[in-house]
Amino acid sequence: MINKSLGFLLSILFLSLLNQVHVSAHNYVPRNIDIERSPKNILIGSYVGGRSHLKPMLDIAAILTERGHNIILLASGSYEQSSEYPGLKQITLGPRLTVEDSKDGIENLDDFRIMAEFMKIRANIYNKIYEKYMNTAKEYNIDLFFCDGFANEACLDVANNLKIPVVGFTAFLLLIDPKPYKSDPFLGCNISLENESFFERFRCTLIQPLQVAFEFLSPRRQLIDARNQMNVKTDLERLPKLSLALIDTFFGFELPQTLPPNVQVIGPVMSEEYPPLTPELSDFINSNKRILYVAFGARLNTTTETNNKILQSLVEVINKKLVDGIIWKLPEASMDNLSPTLNLADGTQIQTLPIVNNEHPQFLITKFTPQFAILNHTNTKLFFNHGGVGSVHEALYTGTPILTLPFGNDQLGNAQKLKTAGVALSLDKHNLDVNDIVNKIDFLLKDEHVKKNSERMKFLARINSKRKYRAADLVEYILYSNSLLDKSVNDNFLKEWVPAEYRMGFIKANNLDIYGVLIGIILIFIGRITFKLIRYTLTRSSVKIKSKKA
Numbered sequence: 001m002i003n004k005s006l007g008f009l010l011s012i013l014f015l016s017l018l019n020q021v022h023v024s025a026h027n028y029v030p031r032n033i034d035i036e037r038s039p040k041n042i043l044i045g046s047y048v049g050g051r052s053h054l055k056p057m058l059d060i061a062a063i064l065t066e067r068g069h070n071i072i073l074l075a076s077g078s079y080e081q082s083s084e085y086p087g088l089k090q091i092t093l094g095p096r097l098t099v100e101d102s103k104d105g106i107e108n109l110d111d112f113r114i115m116a117e118f119m120k121i122r123a124n125i126y127n128k129i130y131e132k133y134m135n136t137a138k139e140y141n142i143d144l145f146f147c148d149g150f151a152n153e154a155c156l157d158v159a160n161n162l163k164i165p166v167v168g169f170t171a172f173l174l175l176i177d178p179k180p181y182k183s184d185p186f187l188g189c190n191i192s193l194e195n196e197s198f199f200e201r202f203r204c205t206l207i208q209p210l211q212v213a214f215e216f217l218s219p220r221r222q223l224i225d226a227r228n229q230m231n232v233k234t235d236l237e238r239l240p241k242l243s244l245a246l247i248d249t250f251f252g253f254e255l256p257q258t259l260p261p262n263v264q265v266i267g268p269v270m271s272e273e274y275p276p277l278t279p280e281l282s283d284f285i286n287s288n289k290r291i292l293y294v295a296f297g298a299r300l301n302t303t304t305e306t307n308n309k310i311l312q313s314l315v316e317v318i319n320k321k322l323v324d325g326i327i328w329k330l331p332e333a334s335m336d337n338l339s340p341t342l343n344l345a346d347g348t349q350i351q352t353l354p355i356v357n358n359e360h361p362q363f364l365i366t367k368f369t370p371q372f373a374i375l376n377h378t379n380t381k382l383f384f385n386h387g388g389v390g391s392v393h394e395a396l397y398t399g400t401p402i403l404t405l406p407f408g409n410d411q412l413g414n415a416q417k418l419k420t421a422g423v424a425l426s427l428d429k430h431n432l433d434v435n436d437i438v439n440k441i442d443f444l445l446k447d448e449h450v451k452k453n454s455e456r457m458k459f460l461a462r463i464n465s466k467r468k469y470r471a472a473d474l475v476e477y478i479l480y481s482n483s484l485l486d487k488s489v490n491d492n493f494l495k496e497w498v499p500a501e502y503r504m505g506f507i508k509a510n511n512l513d514i515y516g517v518l519i520g521i522i523l524i525f526i527g528r529i530t531f532k533l534i535r536y537t538l539t540r541s542s543v544k545i546k547s548k549k550a
């Protein structure tokens with residue numbers, strides 16, 4: 001029996017080998033992978049501008065430029081790093097907006113309220129921005145809008161008005177595809193509602209959204225007025241139409257969820273090249289084996305109290321020999337926000353000026369840091385950061401664990417996501433405590449799970465970083481299919497990827513009407529039975545009463 005089946009297996013093996021020999025005798029010719037393309041004009045629009053918003057978009061644009069398309073950037077401020085993207089043409093939308101800069105990092109409102117403030121400012125200059133987009137689109141004969149998804153309605157509105165396809169870009173998935181089981185500290189709740197109590201889910205599902213809607217009532221009103229002035233046709237509540245949304249994140253860091261096909265997760269978008277270490281940094285990193293790299297957002301102005309606590313913690317971790325080198329990126333504005341002396345936990349007093357002046361051998365304090373190259377170095381063991389998405393991607397890509405001190409916006413949610421992924425711990429800016437910082441640094445440096453999780457994230461970030469080419473492919477597909485659209489029937493761009501549920505509406509798409517009828521039928525049925533039962537008992541009792549009387 002065994003012999004028989006063995007013989008059978010061997011003969012199959014033999015046959016398949018024979019088959020392979022047979023097949024490879026053919027002369028193979030390459031599959032044709034060429035696609036038809038002609039140069040198009042693409043407008044990248046960002047209302048807030050700035051490196052963190054523009055860089056990933058420009059990394060995708062760099063691929064499109066290489067493929068022969070023309071890119072025009074329309075963004076606030078002037079993009080300082082345009083030398084990174086030679087040939088890029090920028091038109092400015094005006095000076096950069098600074099709600100955050102005007103206040104210090106700690107006292108800032110850290111949730112949707114600051115966004116509402118921001119929206120008000122934006123509504124006030126909507127008309128100006130709208131005209132800029134419109135004029136640029138006409139002047140450069142734009143074929144596709146590539147819009148930063150944040151506070152950038154004018155970009156979408158102009159594209160929709162001109163019937164030009166528009167691709168949205170954001171790192172904040174919640175903005176594009178909210179789910180009932182996900183939220184964000186930005187909205188006053190945790191990132192996941194999976195393990196929250198009923199009351200917490202009730203609060204996050206009904207009460208918080210009402211509060212958010214209330215806060216946005218007046219900025220939204222202003223925006224609608226501004227739109228009416230410009231004769232922009234948009235329904236009151238419907239967001240402007242995106243042909244495709246590209247999300248600069250990846251599942252593993254982002255909590256998993258289902259997505260419609262026209263929402264594509266394509267991050268982390270990383271550049272091909274990064275600036276190398278300066279000789280000074282290179283010497284420092286190579287002569288110390290365990291580096292802690294500290295950098296908060298460039299636009300963040302930390303208070304003296306915060307800076308003192310951070311510096312004290314850094315000195316403590318050096319004294320405890322948890323690390324042997326610290327690189328601290330300290331902006332000029334923050335350098336003055338430091339007390340001249342600090343008291344350590346063991347009672348000794350230290351002078352801060354020598355440290356800031358780089359006289360302490362284990363400190364390197366600088367204004368400019370080639371961040372990726374520092375994180376990329378094997379001696380960099382931990383990243384102490386505010387949790388901005390660009391920095392987070394670089395840390396995950398290089399497998400560096402993170403201690404986050406989130407200040408606001410998406411940073412609080414990022415900190416929670418990193419913690420859930422097991423690669424980070426986070427601090428509370430309202431409750432900063434030196435002991436807490438030291439203990440968390442100690443834990444992150446020593447814990448085996450953190451090391452393994454960081455390696456896992458590194459692999460995932462690396463394979464996913466290739467998806468920027470897919471992002472460029474999809475933009476090209478929209479451009480190409482657009483040229484084949486039948487304009488007379490008011491075709492939608494990329495309609496082949498829009499699930500029917502968006503056309504059917506919430507009730508029909510979820511068959512709620514059918515369930516409604518079913519519940520109705522059941523209720524009628526129950527009602528009739530109850531009615532009959534009541535009548536039956538009533539007649540019985542009345543019979544009894546009658547018979548008693550008789």
Ligand SMILES: *[C@@H]1O[C@H](CO)[C@@H](O)[C@H](O)[C@H]1NC(C)=O
Pocket residue numbers: 188189190
């Ligand atoms: C969020 O999660 C943390 C634990 O990670 C928990 O302590 C907290 O109560 C949760 N809820 C809110 C609103 O932060």
Ligand SMILES: *[C@@H]1O[C@H](CO)[C@@H](O)[C@H](O)[C@H]1NC(C)=O
Pocket residue numbers: 192194195420
């Ligand atoms: C919720 O709890 C379950 C069971 O303990 C766990 O598997 C899951 O990861 C938790 N979810 C989150 C978002 O922490």
Ligand SMILES: *[C@@H]1O[C@H](CO)[C@@H](O)[C@H](O)[C@H]1NC(C)=O
Pocket residue numbers: 101102103104301302303304333337
């Ligand atoms: C940073 O804060 C200090 C006071 O804490 C202030 O003097 C300084 O002007 C601020 N800098 C910026 C750029 O906002």
Ligand SMILES: *[C@@H]1O[C@H](CO)[C@@H](O)[C@H](O)[C@H]1NC(C)=O
Pocket residue numbers: 273274275276277372373374376377
């Ligand atoms: C990152 O590290 C690798 C080796 O680990 C090196 O080849 C590469 O040049 C480094 N890149 C940067 C930007 O430092």
